[in-house]
């Protein structure tokens with residue numbers, strides 16, 4: 320039980336981890352797609368803004384504007400007006416901004432910042448320059464020769480307004496400067512980065528093919544960390560519950576699979592049930608005169624299971640019908656060569672209440688012996704005295720069996736309750752004395768019982784078989800007193816496989832050279 324609980328725990332944890340990992344991976348995939356999509360749209364937008372700035376500047380350069388005349392300012396206004404993301408156009412000379420389309424000529428020209436970046440070989444970029452205009456504006460400025468273009472302040476505002484769950488930046492490809500840097504408020508936990516836990520980090524980068532800048536997105540709460548602590552706890556609990564259910568189902572399946580019932584069903588359906596044969600001998604001569612077929616099941620887990628045990632399981636599970644037809648059919652098929660060779664040789668098969676009450680059983684035996692070319696009278700049906708079927712039905716069955724030409728044995732004689740009535744009501748050919756009597760032939764009381772049974776039986780001119788002979792002493796008593804009787808028991812043979820039986824028969828020189 321302890322091991323089972325341990326197994327459930329491990330499977331639960333394993334399934335839980337797999338589920339959490341699946342949720343993590345799916346969320347991360349979703350986030351990656353989202354970041355990539357965002358990154359592409361920001362880059363496209365940046366290229367649009369840059370194109371407008373470049374075009375505005377080219378237009379101004381085409382007009383050869385280099386002075387702050389009223390006509391030049393008019394031209395600049397017209398050009399700037401065409402481009403949404405161009406706030407203003409101006410004229411620069413010796414790094415001094417002389418005038419712009421929006422603000423006219425500056426009485427006190429302001430200086431461009433010292434630092435700029437090379438957007439291309441012909442353009443320089445000043446990032447978030449301030450103090451150019453008489454109002455507090457910080458704008459990106461692109462310079463091409465004597466023309467300046469001011470990028471509109473709102474150009475990227477709608478991206479910033481989106482409040483994404485990840486941080487991003489729009490910066491120079493050589494990472495010298497970021498023009499736009501957004502830090503998400505959700506990126507507050509730093510330990511995935513500190514401990515370099517790449518599974519919780521997600522970065523993307525898209526670079527422009529036209530301009531020298533890239534968009535980078537960065538997420539330190541990738542995957543499952545994206546969710547709130549409360550939601551993560553819910554996911555963990557659900558995963559644990561699901562894991563437990565899976566573990567419990569697997570455990571139940573394995574338990575069921577390993578149960579004797581389940582394994583017996585499979586053994587019957589896959590014909591893992593087989594038959595062995597125990598020789599029956601003439602006590603006086605030691606000649607093998609027949610065999611009793613005994614069903615066998617050797618299971619990988621349960622080992623050799625007693626037929627009495629698994630037969631009752633098969634009966635309870637409704638599998639007995641399949642079992643008994645298989646055993647009887649196999650026994651007749653396997654013993655057919657011996658039976659055909661020696662007309663005095665008999666094959667005994669055991670029946671229980673099912674066969675007695677089953678209308679098709681005798682018909683099945685008839686067809687089988689016929690198909691195998693075996694004479695009917697070489698097949699013996701052993702009816703145990705322990706059977707719980709009304710005497711009328713038993714009697715009818717025994718008579719019907721005899722009418723079919725089969726022989727009938729009264730098995731385990733002496734162990735039941737109705738021996739004397741049996742002897743009068745049943746049609747039978749021989750009696751098998753149960754091994755409890757055989758093994759107590761030296762017991763004065765049981766000895767007397769056997770003697771009276773023998774007296775009765777010899778008057779009825781029936782044969783007697785002593786079951787369960789285990790010792791020389793038991794055999795000696797039988798041979799001494801009942802030399803015409805037959806014996807069966809471990810003193811001679813236990814049940815044998817078909818092959819082992821054929822070898823024994825061959826060594827006895829009885830039959831079977833062909834088998």
Ligand SMILES: Nc1nc2c(ncn2[C@@H]2O[C@@H]3COP(=O)(O)O[C@H]4[C@@H](O)[C@H](n5cnc6c(=O)[nH]c(N)nc65)O[C@@H]4COP(=O)(O)O[C@H]3[C@H]2O)c(=O)[nH]1
Nearest residue numbers: 612613614626627646669670671787788789807808809810
């Ligand atoms: N102690 C001892 N035992 C000996 C000796 N010689 C034989 N036996 C055992 O006694 C039983 C004889 O079969 P049974 O009385 O018909 O009793 C059989 C029979 O009632 C039933 N059985 C076996 N095979 C079948 C079958 O195919 N169909 C049906 N319906 N019942 C079967 O299971 C019972 C037990 O079968 P097994 O365990 O094979 O046990 C067999 C056999 O192995 C001996 O010297 N000493």
